[in-house]
Amino acid sequence: MRVNFTVNGRPQEADDVWEGESLLYVLRERLGLPGSKNACEQGECGSCTVRLDGVPVCSCLVAAGQAEGRDVVTVEGLADHARRRACGTAPGTSLDAARAWQPRGTGQDADAELAPVQQAFIDAGAVQCGFCTPGLLVAADELLEHRPNPTDADIREALSGNLCRCTGYEKIMDAVRLAAARQGEGA
Amino acid sequence: MDFLRPASWEEALAAKAEHPTAVPIAGGTDVMVEINFDHCRPEYLLDLTRIGDLYEWEVGDESVRLGASVPYTRIMERLRGELPGLALASHTVASPQIRNRGGVGGNLGTASPAGDAHPALLAAGAEVEAESVRGTRRIPIDDFYTGVKRNALAPDELIRAVHVTKADGPQQYAKVGTRNAMVIAVCAFGLALHPRTRSVRTGVGSAAPTPVRARTAEEFLAAALDEGGFWENGKVITPSVVKQFADLCAGACNPIDDVRGTASYRRHAVGVLARRTLTWTWESYRGSRRLSEGAA
Ligand SMILES: Cc1cc2nc3c(=O)[nH]c(=O)nc-3n(C[C@H](O)[C@H](O)[C@H](O)COP(=O)(O)OP(=O)(O)OC[C@H]3O[C@@H](n4cnc5c(N)ncnc54)[C@H](O)[C@@H]3O)c2cc1C
Numbered sequence: 001m002r003v004n005f006t007v008n009g010r011p012q013e014a015d016d017v018w019e020g021e022s023l024l025y026v027l028r029e030r031l032g033l034p035g036s037k038n039a040c041e042q043g044e045c046g047s048c049t050v051r052l053d054g055v056p057v058c059s060c061l062v063a064a065g066q067a068e069g070r071d072v073v074t075v076e077g078l079a080d081h082a083r084r085r086a087c088g089t090a091p092g093t094s095l096d097a098a099r100a101w102q103p104r105g106t107g108q109d110a111d112a113e114l115a116p117v118q119q120a121f122i123d124a125g126a127v128q129c130g131f132c133t134p135g136l137l138v139a140a141d142e143l144l145e146h147r148p149n150p151t152d153a154d155i156r157e158a159l160s161g162n163l164c165r166c167t168g169y170e171k172i173m174d175a176v177r178l179a180a181a182r183q184g185e186g187a
Numbered sequence: 188m189d190f191l192r193p194a195s196w197e198e199a200l201a202a203k204a205e206h207p208t209a210v211p212i213a214g215g216t217d218v219m220v221e222i223n224f225d226h227c228r229p230e231y232l233l234d235l236t237r238i239g240d241l242y243e244w245e246v247g248d249e250s251v252r253l254g255a256s257v258p259y260t261r262i263m264e265r266l267r268g269e270l271p272g273l274a275l276a277s278h279t280v281a282s283p284q285i286r287n288r289g290g291v292g293g294n295l296g297t298a299s300p301a302g303d304a305h306p307a308l309l310a311a312g313a314e315v316e317a318e319s320v321r322g323t324r325r326i327p328i329d330d331f332y333t334g335v336k337r338n339a340l341a342p343d344e345l346i347r348a349v350h351v352t353k354a355d356g357p358q359q360y361a362k363v364g365t366r367n368a369m370v371i372a373v374c375a376f377g378l379a380l381h382p383r384t385r386s387v388r389t390g391v392g393s394a395a396p397t398p399v400r401a402r403t404a405e406e407f408l409a410a411a412l413d414e415g416g417f418w419e420n421g422k423v424i425t426p427s428v429v430k431q432f433a434d435l436c437a438g439a440c441n442p443i444d445d446v447r448g449t450a451s452y453r454r455h456a457v458g459v460l461a462r463r464t465l466t467w468t469w470e471s472y473r474g475s476r477r478l479s480e481g482a483a
Contacts, residue, residue: 058288
């Protein structure tokens, strides 16, 4: 079957989709967007977290056909999503741009390709092997969108569906606190 | 495999009548795991996510009509006052990502003895609104669970909503597991005080082939509270009564040994949860009595 939906602000079409396939598989294998990670395939690890109509979900548990006509944001579109939130508009992220994405942006250049939460993860040293990072970024970004001043308990709860086997979570907590503090200063 | 995408409830019922083997999929948090691991290959998937009615709820005088697909997140955020037990139980399900998708309709569809909605529904009192092209019926929650992961739905029926009795007193839900998040219950316990009818209802999870009520314990406690005039005098419940209640709740279990815990641990833990939830709810009842007396 064919699935038409919006991915990172741009309309996309996926063909030859098997009816039992997950949204995660469509993103990775049909659209060539490997940012959302495929690990447990049972919703336990959160590394495939994306926004579906704004809501964080495990894309491995969304049937491809359920994404028809819906709006999906993946980690590849997080910078664009943050820009849209800040400025009201953003151009969206094309598949080519998403595939060519590199983690630049450690500098201060104006069109940094990182969302503030991504920059905070780098600055706080919250990335080790990096496998869980995309899911954590999507979940943390959504938290900060709705709760600009989260308590530690809020952060723990918001990230409770994302497993990290490297960091012990402390640096991840630091990163989210840092992103929140910077967001507060900017406002 | 065919992916059926009804745009309305009537279309969904027609599709289910035409293809009784079709597997409904709502949040997908049970169904997709089965498909990802090739544990099931349904001929038809019946997507319910286009049917807006299933995501709505209505608060009535006596009960809340909760659409089958209302996600746990909504129940926690919006129905804590009317359905405190179910809201607490919802909060213990998995993680934010899962709670954003999964709901009570799917929990009832799966009918796992470990499903967190079940003890809360049993304790509050509820009826499942099942519908097919043949008509609508209300299945009392006590008759809904028929075996391990089996329920009373006919092959052509879908769950439209669950009618959950509004709380008329304190309710609690407690669950044993290794973490706060992402835990399938080792065992779980729901308790609802019903001061209006001077009764108490329970729900026990993961401690028998189906979710069950501890009826003997309920009857014992109601009689003891009555006899001692506790509902009226609001005194602390005699410790021996609490202990007997906890023992009877443990006795209502028929658990198994599995990877999550042994049968004897489960029986013990259910007794502990029964004692704790009774203490919490009774304290809360006494507190609200004092408040209303203070105001009078
Ligand atoms: C990582 C993870 C952790 C989990 N943790 C918990 C937990 O802590 N506690 C818990 O209780 N559960 C847990 N679950 C299980 C699951 O999330 C719940 O059972 C949830 O309520 C299912 O809802 P759903 O909408 O996603 O159901 P789906 O997967 O869409 O459907 C589940 C079943 O119900 C049927 N169904 C769905 N809607 C209807 C309807 N309207 N009419 C008739 N049949 C219907 C489906 O055909 C299927 O058989 C967990 C799952 C995952 C993946």
